[in-house]
Amino acid sequence: MDKTSLGGFAGTWALVALAIVLGGVGFGAYIDIPSVVIVFGGAITVTMGQYEGQDLKQFGKACGVAFKPVPVESTPELIEKIIFYATEIKKNGVMAVEQKIMEEKNPFFKESFALLVDNTKPDVIEALMETKLEHMENRHKTMIAMFGSIGGTAGAMGMIGTLVGLVAMLANLSDPSAVGPAMAVALLTTLYGALVGTGFAGIMETKLGNKNSLELTAHQITIQGAVMIASGESIGNIKMKLNAILPVVAG
Amino acid sequence: MDKTSLGGFAGTWALVALAIVLGGVGFGAYIDIPSVVIVFGGAITVTMGQYEGQDLKQFGKACGVAFKPVPVESTPELIEKIIFYATEIKKNGVMAVEQKIMEEKNPFFKESFALLVDNTKPDVIEALMETKLEHMENRHKTMIAMFGSIGGTAGAMGMIGTLVGLVAMLANLSDPSAVGPAMAVALLTTLYGALVGTGFAGIMETKLGNKNSLELTAHQITIQGAVMIASGESIGNIKMKLNAILPVVAG
Amino acid sequence: MDKTSLGGFAGTWALVALAIVLGGVGFGAYIDIPSVVIVFGGAITVTMGQYEGQDLKQFGKACGVAFKPVPVESTPELIEKIIFYATEIKKNGVMAVEQKIMEEKNPFFKESFALLVDNTKPDVIEALMETKLEHMENRHKTMIAMFGSIGGTAGAMGMIGTLVGLVAMLANLSDPSAVGPAMAVALLTTLYGALVGTGFAGIMETKLGNKNSLELTAHQITIQGAVMIASGESIGNIKMKLNAILPVVAG
Amino acid sequence: MDKTSLGGFAGTWALVALAIVLGGVGFGAYIDIPSVVIVFGGAITVTMGQYEGQDLKQFGKACGVAFKPVPVESTPELIEKIIFYATEIKKNGVMAVEQKIMEEKNPFFKESFALLVDNTKPDVIEALMETKLEHMENRHKTMIAMFGSIGGTAGAMGMIGTLVGLVAMLANLSDPSAVGPAMAVALLTTLYGALVGTGFAGIMETKLGNKNSLELTAHQITIQGAVMIASGESIGNIKMKLNAILPVVAG
């Protein structure tokens, strides 16, 4: 579980709840079923209209990904691990690490290094794993864009709901005492739209984008490591090149 | 028929209708012919002014494309099909599959593999089909941009309509009881503009963009497959390279 | 005359006029000379401040271009014409078509093929005509950006005008009956700004962008054709390569 | 002095002054020292916080550049001049033009052609002058971005000032007759922000961007010319290549 992420998400909604409590008119004034239907329903139907069935099916999984740690090692750990494998393979051959590679948790790492065990040529490892990375990134970008699109749609549906409410109110001004509450209800859809945009879609979009960047960097280092090992580069060279990825001291 | 897409589209408008019904003042308050004319008419005339006749003629076809499944196989099916043809051609020669290729439904696949049957050289297949893909994408992008432009124009015409209505109302404030209804009517153009932007143009633009991406990926895999077969690569190599496109397990 | 374009432009303004008539307070309420001065004048003076004299002088010409058909053939016609010249030159030599080339209406085509008549080497034709195309596109992009900038400026001047009007109204609230008309006048600059942005600059910017894309595609095909002819490629090859530009059947 | 530019700038502010005069409440209603302080002061302090000292020192110079003609020849003049030097050098050698080159006004041209006089190799001329051009463009882009940033900041400070004013007014509604004037003053910061954004920063940003493009094109042509002369290309070739930069007749 990615606790910072989940904490940030839950904390955002807790703060909004707190703001409502402090507002002093109670939660009841902020709940209006028709408004819920138009904003949440509209965000769902418009997204259904915009995306292919195969992408929509990934929605739940993508939400899960946002709150789970990415299945990659931190850069220093990853570099250390690659150097460990490079040293082992140099000393005892690829068969000596086969078992250990098959037990790796990071699937991209496992697949890249399994190619090493199969004595795949370095340029083939690079081509295959780069292809995999490129298609993986395209799938991720479609999902990231979907959350961005949901945020925009929720805002637009919120505005549409407010306009529908305002027209209803203005068309029927005979009872002045009803203007305030009617206006309050009309504004609820705008509020809901902003909440979905900021507290859900905005968090998801940026979070998945950041996780994608993390994965991309880790996978590129993994490919570079596997290619260098397959090319038979010296341990010294491999160490020097991988360590160049780390920040300079005080930089 | 792309049911998710059509369902999302129809559902969006049903929700707006529901919101109006729940608003309690009836549909009549939301219909104003001059407002319809300025927003829908204006979106049409501005688009006519912006686009070339040959692009405008594609409008109806593009709307249809958004609600039809893309004429391409899913990535795993496509890869399986290419491997099938590669194996058949390796075993029995290109003439053995000619009839089957001529019956393919996906026109880009059919054209790419027809070049194989004609013994076209791999680099010529690549050059010809990449050219076709590039020009196809340019045509798609013009249409996608047109829907984006329609959405923006509808919003702008909505604002213009509201300003025209507000000026009329303000210039004639003598009857206070008319202010509410006049204001309601003035807001209708903004509402119409937002509805066209979100519930029509926004769905179309994103949908066509997603379908274009799907097609692009499929066509690039098709070209890669045809080129590998024409180059006489081994079935093992072709399988390995195409399977690299699929996600890693648990990735 | 590009009738769709002109019709769209004229239709947009006719619809706005219609909306005003249907608003019921007459055209007089929508005309205010100081508002005209600040929005139209401001859009002109800001643009004068932003652009170089040599670009400003192209303004009228660019407006004309938007309403005239682009001086290029449709893609199928252009391909047919190139194949015609390729065949003629193959059969009878370049001198046989010199007269016909000199009579071509499309100046870019004429200049490209005139180089053929002069026996210019294919790589020189490509370099010269690509240079010409690149500088032509830069000039077009400056003009397209100018219309975008005019639209943004008109909107900003409209907002400035409304703020000037609101301050005047608020500073002088003693006569309540004057508030409505004063507010109406203040809103006119926003309306003018939106009209210039949508009904003039927005149409021009998109139209010129589309015409530029059309020309660019046609000129690139022209260069490709001239280069293939100059390289002495076979008619079969030229046909195959040019036809790859056209859409696949049902694609 | 770039008269169009200065005229546009001065004209914009004259039009705003005219709009105020026509508003009928006098200049006094539009001047509020605290509003001036927050918008202009805020734009200055935020920019100080955003930019490095060395960039801030260029501010005055950049303002000057916007109103001076760029120190480059028009494209046809520049081409003519390059052809003149190419011909002279071909006939009489580089020493014959040394004096004339040293008297050139355009410093980039002078430096490029001085390298010719020193018999610098063509690829060295290209590398050195391209480096200089690249770093020059980076410096220009920083300044252009600074004006864009000033415009955005002025708008934001205007909104902040208006909110500060609205809160003051609303917190103290006891005297209804003060509402109008207080609101008018609150709106002044928004007006000032929009004026700075449109009438100053927006003009400067676009103007400097256009001047940068002009210079870039001229300098690239200059480098191309110097390289061709240094490579000993024939006058015919140089003429043909440079003339390709000019528009086609009727294109």
Place this chain on the structure above:
Amino acid sequence: MDKTSLGGFAGTWALVALAIVLGGVGFGAYIDIPSVVIVFGGAITVTMGQYEGQDLKQFGKACGVAFKPVPVESTPELIEKIIFYATEIKKNGVMAVEQKIMEEKNPFFKESFALLVDNTKPDVIEALMETKLEHMENRHKTMIAMFGSIGGTAGAMGMIGTLVGLVAMLANLSDPSAVGPAMAVALLTTLYGALVGTGFAGIMETKLGNKNSLELTAHQITIQGAVMIASGESIGNIKMKLNAILPVVAG
């Protein structure tokens, strides 16, 4: 300490304080604890939800970086220093400067030139230091984007807070005298959001972006210098190439 930067930052907040004082209703009217909680708290929780723990930990350090001078020399100083080392190494060998390089303050410069001392080949120096630069820039860009995201989130939370306040006020219109103050409080969150966006996040984002550009340019020059020295280029060549980076006189 980067005094301009800190001065700009402090000055911005001083101006806002001044505007409040001049508003005449006292600081009390501008402080509302629930509003502080929703805007500042919300900006924190949303950012926690959006970014990885390892990036959030860099927040304090990034704030510090914005107010400290970048640890790189100005371009002329850097060029002079590289030429100094080039000359020393040419005359007395790399060992003669080893001590001095180890005492360099700029860590990127120190690391690049330490490779020279180790007799690293020029292409290896380039590859290693370019890798380091690329990963450094990626880390910087994540932090720069985080500040941009904080600004946007603060604005959105400000709007959400205002909507929550407006709904509370409208739902409870029975006491007209409470409307003004309630509205004032509701606007405070929008004001806070704008202040965080402009006076904190906006300054930080642009400042860090400018510092990153400065560093990038300096580090690229450092790499170029180290590579030229390692390649054994003549002092004359090194000087000529580095000086090409400086502006032309009067350019």
